Amino acid sequence: MGSVNRVFVAQLAGLPVFGPDGESIGKVRDVVAGLRLDHQAPRVLGIVVELSTRRRVFVPMLRVTSIEPIAVTLATGSVNMRRFHRRPNEVLVVGQLFDAHAGLAGSDARITVVDAAMEPTRTRDWVLAKLAIRERSRGLGLSKRRGSLQIMPWSEVTGLGLTDLAGQPQGAGQLLVLFDTMRAVDVAATLRDLPLKRRHEVADAMDDERLADVIEELPEDDQKDLLSYLPEERAADILEAMNPDDAADLLAELTPADQTRLLELMEPDESAPVKRLLAYSADTAGGLMTPEPVILTPDATVAEALARIRNPELPPALASMVFVCRPPTETPTGRYVGCVHFQRLLREPPAELVAGITDTDLSALRPEAPLAEVTRYFAAYNLACGPVVDAEDHLLGAVTVDDVLDHLLPEDWRETGLHDITGAHPEEADHA
Incomplete structure (x- = not known):
C-alpha cells in the first residue's frame, strides 16, 4: 500500500474505488473493525464497498493497495460478492461509532466520538489508533457550550464495547452530515446495514421529508419496521411526505386497522389520493399510477x-x-x-x-x-x-x-444485485 500513515474515516467514506486496471468498482460506504476485549486499538478488517448495482460487499484491507485523497485502489484478486453482513464482534465505524457517547480513562468527562483515524502497523495491519472526540455539553440553555475537538488514542477512551454501543442512546449528527452528500437510495442501503437500534436512532434524527424519501427506497419489510417504530402521528406525517403511490403501496402491506388509523391521522387533502389508489389492485394501472403528474x-x-x-x-x-x-x-x-x-x-x-x-x-x-x-x-x-x-x-x-x-422485478431486487464486477464469485470465502 502507498505510504499513508493516517486516514480519517469520515474522509474515506464516499471515495470512489477502482480496480488494478483503473476500472470503476464502486464507492466506500463504511469501514469494518473488530473490537477487542483488552481495550487495545481495534484491527481494521476491511471496507464496505457499494457497487454500481447498489449491492454492498466486504473488501479485506489486504486487497487495498492504495488510499489517496481522491480514490481507493484494489489489488488484483477476487472479492466475495455476497452482500455484506456484519458479524457479532464487528463494528461499522461510520454507522455505529460516529456520534457514540463515551468516557475518558481516569476522568468523569463525557465525550462524543466525531471521527476515527486508521493507522498502519508494522505487520501491514491497520488499526483504529485514534479517535476525534468532542466533550459533551454541560448545563442548560445559554450556558451550553460545544466542546473543542480533540484527537485521543483509542486506549484512553472508555465505553465503546459492543455491549456499550448496543445499550446506550446515541446521536446521529455526524452520520446525517455524511448522508447529506448521498442519494436517498444510498442512504437506504446504509440504514439496512445498521443494527436495528442504530437504524431507529437515525430515523429519529432525520427530518420528515428526507426520511420519507429514504423509506421509499427500502424493501417492504424494512419500510414496515420503521413505520411501526415511529409514533403514529409522525408515521402519518411521513406518509404525507411520500409520493402517494409509494404511500399507498406501504399502507397496503399493513393490517386494515393500522391502515385505517394512519389514514385518519393524515390531512384529508393528503389522504384522499392515497385512498383512491388503495381502491385498485397493486398489479393494475390504477394501483401503479401516481395521481400527481404534470x-x-x-x-x-x-x-x-x-x-x-x-x-x-x-x-x-x-x-x-x-x-x-x-x-x-x-x-x-x-x-x-x-x-x-x-x-x-x-x-x-x-x-x-x-x-x-x-x-x-x-x-x-x-x-x-x-x-x-x-x-x-x-x-x-x-x-x-x-x-x-x-x-x-x-x-x-x-x-x-x-x-x-x-x-x-423479483420482490427482493432492492436487496440483491448483479455479480462479477471484479471477477469474483458468490461461492468464495466470506470475510474473516
Missing part, C-alpha cells in the same frame, strides 16, 4: 410547460410528458384532451399554446388494466410515462416505467 389546461404555453418539467424534484419519467386537461387540473381532472412529449416542447416557440401541439392519438390506459397489458403498452409506444383515464375521460394519474419495472 397537468396543464389547453391555454397554457410551452414556456409554462417547460417551467413545470424543470422542477428538480420531479422524477425524470414524470417529466417526460405533460397532460392537457379541462379544469379542474387536480386528479380526477376535467375531460382529458391529450398529452405533449417533452421533446415536442423543446421544438416549439415558448409562446405557443400546448393545445396546438397536443397528441390526441395516443391511447390511454384504463385503471383496471393488468400489469401485462401495461407492460405491452409501454413497449409498443416506447414511453417513459403514460396516462390513466377512466370511462368518463377524466385523467386519474400516470404510470411511469420505473413503477412497471418495480413490479416486474
Whole structure:
C-alpha cells in the first residue's frame, strides 16, 4: 500500500474505488473493525464497498493497495460478492461509532466520538489508533457550550464495547452530515446495514421529508419496521411526505386497522389520493399510477410547460410528458384532451399554446388494466410515462416505467444485485 500513515474515516467514506486496471468498482460506504476485549486499538478488517448495482460487499484491507485523497485502489484478486453482513464482534465505524457517547480513562468527562483515524502497523495491519472526540455539553440553555475537538488514542477512551454501543442512546449528527452528500437510495442501503437500534436512532434524527424519501427506497419489510417504530402521528406525517403511490403501496402491506388509523391521522387533502389508489389492485394501472403528474389546461404555453418539467424534484419519467386537461387540473381532472412529449416542447416557440401541439392519438390506459397489458403498452409506444383515464375521460394519474419495472422485478431486487464486477464469485470465502 502507498505510504499513508493516517486516514480519517469520515474522509474515506464516499471515495470512489477502482480496480488494478483503473476500472470503476464502486464507492466506500463504511469501514469494518473488530473490537477487542483488552481495550487495545481495534484491527481494521476491511471496507464496505457499494457497487454500481447498489449491492454492498466486504473488501479485506489486504486487497487495498492504495488510499489517496481522491480514490481507493484494489489489488488484483477476487472479492466475495455476497452482500455484506456484519458479524457479532464487528463494528461499522461510520454507522455505529460516529456520534457514540463515551468516557475518558481516569476522568468523569463525557465525550462524543466525531471521527476515527486508521493507522498502519508494522505487520501491514491497520488499526483504529485514534479517535476525534468532542466533550459533551454541560448545563442548560445559554450556558451550553460545544466542546473543542480533540484527537485521543483509542486506549484512553472508555465505553465503546459492543455491549456499550448496543445499550446506550446515541446521536446521529455526524452520520446525517455524511448522508447529506448521498442519494436517498444510498442512504437506504446504509440504514439496512445498521443494527436495528442504530437504524431507529437515525430515523429519529432525520427530518420528515428526507426520511420519507429514504423509506421509499427500502424493501417492504424494512419500510414496515420503521413505520411501526415511529409514533403514529409522525408515521402519518411521513406518509404525507411520500409520493402517494409509494404511500399507498406501504399502507397496503399493513393490517386494515393500522391502515385505517394512519389514514385518519393524515390531512384529508393528503389522504384522499392515497385512498383512491388503495381502491385498485397493486398489479393494475390504477394501483401503479401516481395521481400527481404534470397537468396543464389547453391555454397554457410551452414556456409554462417547460417551467413545470424543470422542477428538480420531479422524477425524470414524470417529466417526460405533460397532460392537457379541462379544469379542474387536480386528479380526477376535467375531460382529458391529450398529452405533449417533452421533446415536442423543446421544438416549439415558448409562446405557443400546448393545445396546438397536443397528441390526441395516443391511447390511454384504463385503471383496471393488468400489469401485462401495461407492460405491452409501454413497449409498443416506447414511453417513459403514460396516462390513466377512466370511462368518463377524466385523467386519474400516470404510470411511469420505473413503477412497471418495480413490479416486474423479483420482490427482493432492492436487496440483491448483479455479480462479477471484479471477477469474483458468490461461492468464495466470506470475510474473516
